Amino acid sequence: MKFLCDAERCIECNACVTACKNEHEIPWGINRRRVVTLNDGKPGERSLSVACMHCSDAPCIAVCPVDCIYDTAEGVVLHSKDLCIGCGYCFYACPFGAPQYPQAGNFGSRGKMDKCTFCAGGPEEDHSPTEFQKYGRNRIAEGKLPLCAEMCATKALLAGDGDVVSNIYRERVVARGFGSGAWGWGTAYGQKAGGS
Amino acid sequence: MGGATAVRTAALVFAVTAAVASCDFDERPLNYEKGTYLGNSEPPLSAATREVLRERAEYQGSGSGTVSGGGRDAADLGARAFPPPADALKERAAHQGR
Numbered sequence: 001m002k003f004l005c006d007a008e009r010c011i012e013c014n015a016c017v018t019a020c021k022n023e024h025e026i027p028w029g030i031n032r033r034r035v036v037t038l039n040d041g042k043p044g045e046r047s048l049s050v051a052c053m054h055c056s057d058a059p060c061i062a063v064c065p066v067d068c069i070y071d072t073a074e075g076v077v078l079h080s081k082d083l084c085i086g087c088g089y090c091f092y093a094c095p096f097g098a099p100q101y102p103q104a105g106n107f108g109s110r111g112k113m114d115k116c117t118f119c120a121g122g123p124e125e126d127h128s129p130t131e132f133q134k135y136g137r138n139r140i141a142e143g144k145l146p147l148c149a150e151m152c153a154t155k156a157l158l159a160g161d162g163d164v165v166s167n168i169y170r171e172r173v174v175a176r177g178f179g180s181g182a183w184g185w186g187t188a189y190g191q192k193a194g195g196s
Numbered sequence: 197m198g199g200a201t202a203v204r205t206a207a208l209v210f211a212v213t214a215a216v217a218s219c220d221f222d223e224r225p226l227n228y229e230k231g232t233y234l235g236n237s238e239p240p241l242s243a244a245t246r247e248v249l250r251e252r253a254e255y256q257g258s259g260s261g262t263v264s265g266g267g268r269d270a271a272d273l274g275a276r277a278f279p280p281p282a283d284a285l286k287e288r289a290a291h292q293g294r
Contacts, residue, residue: 001249062231070233073240080235083224123236141241143248149256160253168257 001074001118001140002162002189003149004169004182005049009156012037012047016148016157020051023119023147024136030100032116033148046183049148049157052077052098052116053188060090060099068113074140075162076120081112081134088113095187118159119146162189 012035020026020033033051054077061069061077068083069090086108091099101110121138124131131138139147149159158165169182225234241249 067228067231067233068235070235070238072238074246078238080233083235120238123238126239140249141239141245143245143252145249145252145256150252155256158253158256160256161250164250164253165256168254171257 001054001076001160002165003051003053003118003146004158004165004185006156006158006169006172007046007048007183008172008176008178009154010035010047010049011154011156013153016049016152019147019151020116023139024117025132026114026136027102030102030114032098032100032114048183049152050096050098050184051148052094052118053096053184054116054118055188059093059095063089063093065089072120074120076118076140078117078120078122078135079113079115080123081114082123084112086110086112096184116146119144 014035017031017033017035021031024032026032033049035047035049037045037047039045054071054075056075058069058071058077061067061071064079065087066083066085068081068085069077069079071077086101088099088101088107088110090113091097091101098115099113100115101113103109103111105111117135119137119139121127121131121141122135124134126138126141137147139145144150146159149157158168166185228234
């Protein structure tokens, strides 16, 4: 499962941010998804919707000292709030700034890490109140894709199987004749240097 | 004298036992295997769910005439299983005035 944001289509409406907060009832101070604008007000301005990209070789998994982050069979990167100690290492390792903390503070006083779950809940019983309270809605188990992507008005934000979303993007690039290179795709899903 | 001591000892033992039993022991692993997730496991998705997800992903590339996120109805795969508590709506409505 992968996210792809088509910068040629994103109109910076922030509906994905709102939908995410509403769907998962995310508390004040935490934004699992946000819209970043590059070259704001200048020619070539582009906006991107950014959250956890659920990297193929996630650096957060590599640095977590208590191994609370894992990836599922579908390639979604999730974590256990029961194991998280709030050290913040994953925040420093993540190239997308995805991990969030409910409180500002030093090592261990930030509270449990929170991040985009690809609307896949967490390591609790599917649809249980505990899962919802800790991780938010589990749309994936209902056969639905992340809400941010499903409700994107311009279909700028795509989610789903890597081959499906990359095919959709490839067709768009061919049709419009410009704009190749989805932002963050290489960082999140490309092969790492020296990797197989 | 001895009886009172025995009663006090029994009360102390009972109090300590109750205090320890009421502790909320989490299931944090005590021994880590570097790079291995040892928490609760994620329930796997069924093949039907995977197929529905794939269909919905393909709909994202369709024209503007098609509803985004359409495709086969996913409702039979599992509804939102827990209804809100009876007072939840009342409480949320009251919050609007604060």
